[in-house]
Amino acid sequence: MPSYVVVGGSRGIGLALAQQLATSAENTVFVTVRNKSGSTHLNELVAKSTLSNIHVLEADVTDHRALKAAAADVAKVTGGSLDVLIHGAARTEMTNMLRGMTDYEDDDKLDAEFLDSAMNAFLPLLRRGSAKKIVIIGGEGGTSEFVWKMRVSGMAAFGTTKAAEHLVALKYAVLLEPEGFTVVGICPGFVDTSSTAVEKPDDTAMSAIAGFITRLQAISTNLKSFTPEEAAKRFLNLVDSISTKDNGSFIEYIEYKKES
Template sequence: MPSYVIAGASRGIGLQFVLDLLARGDVVIALARNPEASRGLQNIKDRKNLHIIKADIADAASLKRAAEETAKATGGGLDVLINNGVYQDKTYIYNTLVDFPSTEELVSDFTKSFNTNVLGPILTTNAFLPLLKKGTQKKVITLNTGLADTKLILDIEYPKLTSYSISKAALDMVNVKYALALKKEGFSFLNISPGLVDTQAPPKPEEMGEVMEMITAFKKGYPDWTPMPMPTAESVGLMLEIIDKLTVENSGKFVSHKVGDFLSTCRYTEADY
């Protein structure tokens, strides 16, 4: 049976990946920075084929230990790695590059964003590469966002969610670089947008103006788009269909959960954050 590592498995999309893969009978290694505090993981900790490991994707030492524990659980190999961890500070979410309160706050926000959103997947991928090389599928999936699509953002003229968008755009290049470096070894790397998913609390009243501005911008590019968050299970189900079809010929692509026929000539289709 195939083995999966889910980085960022404590809640939301990561936890749903764990649940869906366990339901298929796969071996699942769930990485979480504080698994004891995850009600979702604790509720299923005794499930067959589940291994919960404490790891911080921004900490290379903890990832090395997690890879060692994973090797013991899987017999030394790994088929699929799913990078799901993300950082976004709501304090600065609606700041543009020119209106951060101070240079220090801008640097702090960008540093934290890049440490988690860019270096995190790099450190995680590198830690598990020796195991993936011994696996049968050799797939690395990284969750991204339509907000990282530079053409889309230029078209809809939306300048906010700044450090998040920029770090996620850098993550697209990370995916391409890995794909090129390891294609001859049979690896398949994919960035995928999960869409607008119901994983967060509704916006506060004071946030509604900003939310409506963002929705208006997106509808400029996609007039038929409906800003209705989909259930987590729906998004993960669509992504798993794509992951299952992924081959080395498609390595390096950045696709939407809506891609449908995976063999698309586009690197990114139907942008939907």
């Protein structure tokens, strides 16, 4: 039975990934969340599931002890192995999503937005798995081409942490290449996650988002807004298709117009 861990699956694309993975009785799905009792959408999914193949684990990605405890719980179910790790945890609260470097009340709050940690807890289990796949949910907002073409100074913490995640994935790809791992970053596309968002955007944020979309339409040839379900399906098809020849790659969604 293929086993998957989705890091950060309480809402949005992570929740949609868990939902689609859990539709197959062959899959064993583990989902990490910061707050198990507060993950209402995920808890509803688990309650409605007739296959009982979703396991919810409480572990903040900044707490290495909690992550190791979560990995131990996975090992109890799988016998000590794991096939695929999908890392999607990110700070995406609407209040801070669009902020630039100088838009925070003070530097302490800016620093807090950058606090995150890479995860080694599941690596021993992955080494004993059959697929040996690690997938980072990436984003074009973390690429220099996107930032420059869009001339976007906002999304400072989000974009910078996504760029860091891309580099972390590449470092792991190099490290684990001799062991037959496939480590990639995959961008899910432009996804409307408002239905499970913690907070709804206010008028100011909606105006900023509208302007953002207008600029994005001007530089891309394939812009489409995906539902979380559509994005998850595309994403998982890519996860299934990647192999060691793709190790170290970043699979983007946006196709940019050629500059005249």
